[in-house]
Structures are given as C-alpha cells and as structure tokens.
Amino acid sequence: MTSFICSKCGRKFPLGSKAFKCSCGGLFDLKFEPHFPIANIEQRPHNMWRYREALPIESDRSIVTMSEGYTPLIEEEICGKNVFIKMDHLLPTGSYxxxxxxxxxxxxxxxxxxxxxxxxxxxxxxxxxxxxxxxxxxxxxxxxxxxxxxxxxxxxxxxxxxxxxxxxxxxxxxxxxxxxxxxxxxxxxxNPLFLHGTKTLAFEICEQLGWKSPGAIVVPVGNGTLLLGASIGFGELYSAGIVDHLPKIIAVQAENCAPLLRAFEMNQKDSADVNAEATVSEGIAIEKPVRGAQILKAVRDSGGTFVGVSEQEIIETWKEMSKRGHFVEPTSAATIAGLKKYISKTDPNETIASVFTGHGLKTACELFSWNKQ
Ligand SMILES: Cc1ncc(COP(=O)(O)O)c(C=O)c1O
Ligand SMILES: [Zn+2]
Incomplete structure (x- = not known):
C-alpha cells in the first residue's frame, strides 16, 4: 500500500497524515509501486497524466489538471553538439x-x-x-x-x-x-508527492526518445525537486525494465550559492556551509537544501557530477539563448551555461538531455536592465 516512509528510521505514515516529517526529524519518502502499461499510455492525451498508473493519486476525481506535461523535446546545437532540451518553461504557469x-x-x-x-x-x-x-x-x-x-x-x-x-x-x-x-x-x-509529479519529466524524455534513457541529463539544483524527481522517474522506468540504463545526473549550481557543489568537491555526505552571495538565478539560490544528502547521493550513484557557473557565464548564456529566440529565466540560463561546460569535457557521442525550467517573462523586468549591460 502507498504510504510515507521516514528516510531516517523507516517508520511508515499513512497518506493524509498531517505531519510533514517524521518525529525523529527524518524526511518523508514515498513507498509506492508504479505501473507502466505502455500500449495504453501511448493512446492517451499528451500530458503528464498519461502515466496514470505511475502517479500516486487514488481517485481520478481528485485530479487537478490543466493538461500540463508532454512539453516539446527539441534538438538544439550547443557548442557544436546536438542536445535535447525539454521546453518546460511552456507549462501553464511558466515553469516545470x-x-x-x-x-x-x-x-x-x-x-x-x-x-x-x-x-x-x-x-x-x-x-x-x-x-x-x-x-x-x-x-x-x-x-x-x-x-x-x-x-x-x-x-x-x-x-x-x-x-x-x-x-x-x-x-x-x-x-x-x-x-x-x-x-x-x-x-x-x-512532501515527496511533489517529486512524484516532477518525475514525469523523466518519463516524457524517455518516451520522446523512443523509450530510451539519455546518457546524461543536465539539471539545475537548488532544493533538488527536479533533480530528485528525475532520479525517481528514471529509476522507476529502469526497475520496470523499460529502459536499460540510468543517465548520469549533471547538477548545475551558481558559484555564488553552491553548497552542494562544495560538498561534492569535498566528498561530504550532506551540503556544505557556505557564505552565499546574491545570484541572478534566484530559483537555485538555496543555501541550506533540506534534501542535500539525498541529492548528493543521487548524483554520485548515477556516476554524474556537479558544475558551477559564474554570474557572467549565466548572463552571457541568457543573452545567447534570447538571440536564438528562447526567452528563459536566468535559472534556466544557468543550466545551459553548465551544460556548455559539461559538453567540453564529456564523450562527444553521449546523448544529453537538459531542460528550460522557467519562462523569461517571469523575470522580464529584472532582465531588461542587464540586457543593457
Ligand atoms: C526556473 C527554476 N529552475 C530551477 C529551479 C530549481 O529547483 P529546485 O530548487 O527544486 O532544485 C527552480 C526553483 O525554484 C526554478 O524556479
Ligand atoms: Zn523517522
């Protein structure tokens, strides 16, 4: 049966529980068994609810939807290499x-x-x-x-x-x-239910690639709700025998606020103490990520790495994306700045997927001033 399970002491809590973490201080994960009836899935409307049997909601009548999901997966040439980018800035409120x-x-x-x-x-x-x-x-x-x-x-x-x-x-x-x-x-x-929504990004990428995992996925990370969701999603498809490998997870942080990047470099299990400075990528400006240890474990287990990007690299990449017609928010530009650094180091034949996480209109007033710089 689906339940919350404490990541520290293993105690189970029923769904609907008022508590948001365990009395021992441990964070909740979700105990849940997904199913993937592929032939049925492929017949359904193009939104995230097509993976209905993999989404932990009991009754269809509870579903609150605006047909979100199944965003385009475009191919974009970045640093001379074709990369897949998920257009999640096109979702109903403008972010993943x-x-x-x-x-x-x-x-x-x-x-x-x-x-x-x-x-x-x-x-x-x-x-x-x-x-x-x-x-x-x-x-x-x-x-x-x-x-x-x-x-x-x-x-x-x-x-x-x-x-x-x-x-x-x-x-x-x-x-x-x-x-x-x-x-x-x-x-x-x-609440781990949120991660079981963001995991649909992984399902869609695999389905759009013909039910195949990419070699690597490049994502921004602050609190890790996209990264951990993606890790759960690829993991569920792998456990169900639908894909034959898990992608490396490449996590991008702004150098000005990089507690996870520092922990990764210092081989620490949980996020490092940092004196964070301001960054234009406000979505990932998280000094003390609650799920830091889980994020570090997910990246390490995948064979992935962390990449840090400077403010200048973020702004330059934002300008470059805009000139190509992609109006994204700075946090998304940070991801692509990290992607560029990763491409320069990895196997040129690797299939890489990344994501535009937020729409540029969200930060249009703030962006306007930098465009003049
Ligand atoms: C546009 C955008 N991208 C990425 C992120 C990072 O997500 P997370 O903090 O869950 O790692 C956020 C978070 O607010 C965001 O708004
Ligand atoms: Zn506990």
Missing amino acids: KDRGASLLVSYAREHQVSSLVEDSSGNAGCSIAAYSARAGISCEIFVPDHTSVGKLRQIEAYGSKVRLVEGSREDVSRKILEQTKENFYASHVY
Whole structure:
C-alpha cells in the first residue's frame, strides 16, 4: 500500500497524515509501486497524466489538471553538439513546477484540504497558487521580499495571499513553520508527492526518445525537486525494465550559492556551509537544501557530477539563448551555461538531455536592465 516512509528510521505514515516529517526529524519518502502499461499510455492525451498508473493519486476525481506535461523535446546545437532540451518553461504557469503542483494539489483535494500554505523562491508558489485556484482551495504563499515582481503579481492574480518575508530563502522556511499547525503545508520540498509529479519529466524524455534513457541529463539544483524527481522517474522506468540504463545526473549550481557543489568537491555526505552571495538565478539560490544528502547521493550513484557557473557565464548564456529566440529565466540560463561546460569535457557521442525550467517573462523586468549591460 502507498504510504510515507521516514528516510531516517523507516517508520511508515499513512497518506493524509498531517505531519510533514517524521518525529525523529527524518524526511518523508514515498513507498509506492508504479505501473507502466505502455500500449495504453501511448493512446492517451499528451500530458503528464498519461502515466496514470505511475502517479500516486487514488481517485481520478481528485485530479487537478490543466493538461500540463508532454512539453516539446527539441534538438538544439550547443557548442557544436546536438542536445535535447525539454521546453518546460511552456507549462501553464511558466515553469516545470506545474508537474509537482498538479500532483500535490490533487493529493490535497483527495484528502479534503480546504486551505494550504507554501513557501517558495517564487515559481513553486506560482504553481501551487494556480492549481489551488483551480481546485477551489484557499492558498497563502510565503516568499522572500526580493522575489521577482512578475512572480509576485502572478501569485496574486490566482487569488492567493502573498506573505513577503524579509531576509533569505531560509528565513522564509523558518517563518512558515509557525503556520503549519493549522494549515496543510503543501511543501514542494518536504512532501515527496511533489517529486512524484516532477518525475514525469523523466518519463516524457524517455518516451520522446523512443523509450530510451539519455546518457546524461543536465539539471539545475537548488532544493533538488527536479533533480530528485528525475532520479525517481528514471529509476522507476529502469526497475520496470523499460529502459536499460540510468543517465548520469549533471547538477548545475551558481558559484555564488553552491553548497552542494562544495560538498561534492569535498566528498561530504550532506551540503556544505557556505557564505552565499546574491545570484541572478534566484530559483537555485538555496543555501541550506533540506534534501542535500539525498541529492548528493543521487548524483554520485548515477556516476554524474556537479558544475558551477559564474554570474557572467549565466548572463552571457541568457543573452545567447534570447538571440536564438528562447526567452528563459536566468535559472534556466544557468543550466545551459553548465551544460556548455559539461559538453567540453564529456564523450562527444553521449546523448544529453537538459531542460528550460522557467519562462523569461517571469523575470522580464529584472532582465531588461542587464540586457543593457
Ligand atoms: C526556473 C527554476 N529552475 C530551477 C529551479 C530549481 O529547483 P529546485 O530548487 O527544486 O532544485 C527552480 C526553483 O525554484 C526554478 O524556479
Ligand atoms: Zn523517522
């Protein structure tokens, strides 16, 4: 039976449990057995719910959807090499987080939640706000006070309350823990249901490649909700015998805030203490990633690595992508800057997939000023 399971002590908690982590302090993972009836899947509408038997929602009536998923997988020439890029900035709210939000808000509806809270650097807040609006669930989003104005307006447009918290992303996380006693905490970081939404990115990449895994996948990492979701997704397809290998996971961090890159370099099990500086890639500006140890393990087990990118490399790559017609947000430009570095070191025959995680319109006001630099 599907349940939460503590990653530290192994204790099980039923779905619908109010707790968002174990009493021992351990994080929840999900115990769940997915199925992949390929012939049926291929007949279904082109969205993430085509993998219905691999998504841990009991009743179809609980599903909150805007037909998200099955974004185009384009081929783009980067540094002289053809790379596959998943266009997740084209999802309903403009970021990949819609995959996780569709699943997590469906779970909230399944468990009769009427109000929820969430903390975010912006995009997860936009997604949870949009899907809550669609489900008729009241929603409050806690964000750092320096969040891009476009994301704040977007959250408000969906009818959610925005709570601006002074300080860093970590201050926001501390603040919300005071609110989680009365409200359902729809956390994209703590609640593993979110990762079981983002894992559909891996399913789609494999299906779009003819049910094959790429040799490597290059993803941005802050709290790791895309990276860990991808790792679960490829792992499930591998365990089901659908793909014959797992891709190397190449994780990109901004040099200005790189606790996981530093831990990887120093062979540490959990994220390193860093004095983070500001970065234009606000989506991955996470100084203390809650699932740091899991992220490091997933990258190491895959035979992958971490890549750091400077502010200048991010801005240059953002300009380059824009000139090609791809209007993405800086966090996505950071990913492609990392991809370029990775390409220069790896086997030229390796099949590489990456992702545009967020739309440029989200940060258009902020970007406008750099374009003049
Ligand atoms: C556009 C974009 N890309 C990537 C990420 C990184 O996701 P995560 O923090 O889950 O690693 C985020 C997170 O907010 C984001 O907004
Ligand atoms: Zn425990």
